[in-house]
Amino acid sequence: MLDEIRQKLESEIESLSHELNVLLPERISTAVEQGDLRENAEYKSALERQEFVRARMEHLTQRMSDLAKINVKEMPVDRVGFGSRVTLKDLEHEQELTFTLVAGDFMDLEGGHVSMASPIGQGLLGTKEGESVTIQLPVGERSFEVKDLVTLPQQLGLDG
Numbered sequence: 001m002l003d004e005i006r007q008k009l010e011s012e013i014e015s016l017s018h019e020l021n022v023l024l025p026e027r028i029s030t031a032v033e034q035g036d037l038r039e040n041a042e043y044k045s046a047l048e049r050q051e052f053v054r055a056r057m058e059h060l061t062q063r064m065s066d067l068a069k070i071n072v073k074e075m076p077v078d079r080v081g082f083g084s085r086v087t088l089k090d091l092e093h094e095q096e097l098t099f100t101l102v103a104g105d106f107m108d109l110e111g112g113h114v115s116m117a118s119p120i121g122q123g124l125l126g127t128k129e130g131e132s133v134t135i136q137l138p139v140g141e142r143s144f145e146v147k148d149l150v151t152l153p154q155q156l157g158l159d160g
Contacts, residue, residue, distance in 0.1 A: 002083070002152075005102075006067060013060050020053045072152055077159040080124045082116060083152030088124075088144040091132070096147065101125075 024046055031043035075081055080101060087098040101124065102108075104115040115121050123135030129149040135142055153159050 002067065002070065002072070006064070009060050009064050009067070013057060013064075016053050016057050016060070020050065020057065024050045024053065072156055073158055075151065075153050077151050077153045078128055078149075079151070080127045080146070080149060081151060083155065085148075085150040085155070086124060086146060087148035089147050091143040091145060098148075 027046040028043065028050070031037075031040050031046055034040055034042065037043050070082070072083075075083075080086055082101060082103065084101045085098065086101060087096055089096050099112045099114045101116050101121055102113045104117050116125065119137050120135055123133055124144075124146070127133050127146050129146050132143060132145045135144065151159070
């Protein structure tokens with residue numbers, strides 16, 4: 001999972017770097033050739049994009065730094081945390097849900113990810129398999145049982 005996240009970040013940084021160093025300078029140069037820069041929408045648009053790309057790259061670089069600080073060996077092997085794959089049973093509706101808990105930047109709803117910052121993510125942090133938990137969701141209070149838990153250390157074979 002960490003490798004997937006790292007690859008996604010590196011890929012986006014590489015793409016943004018190309019845009020910042022190759023594509024945007026070309027756009028700016030073309031816009032400058034058109035004359036009066038005070039009323040040149042293409043020039044203003046390119047500068048705004050350049051500012052956005054720089055800020056996004058800075059953010060992604062910080063995320064890469066944060067990722068490098070994660071020490072999976074120090075993570076609990078029996079409690080819900082970053083990277084945990086969790087199967088819950090909704091005690092009221094008798095439904096099961098399975099998802100992986102991730103940081104917000106790495107969310108992929110179609111991939112079955114839930115943010116650790118979300119109400120369900122916050123409510124589950126630190127729980128163990130077999131425990132029941134009541135979480136305040138936007139639709140109201142819901143009770144869940146942690147039916148299955150595979151932590152990130154377990155996924156990487158570091159649980160024993």
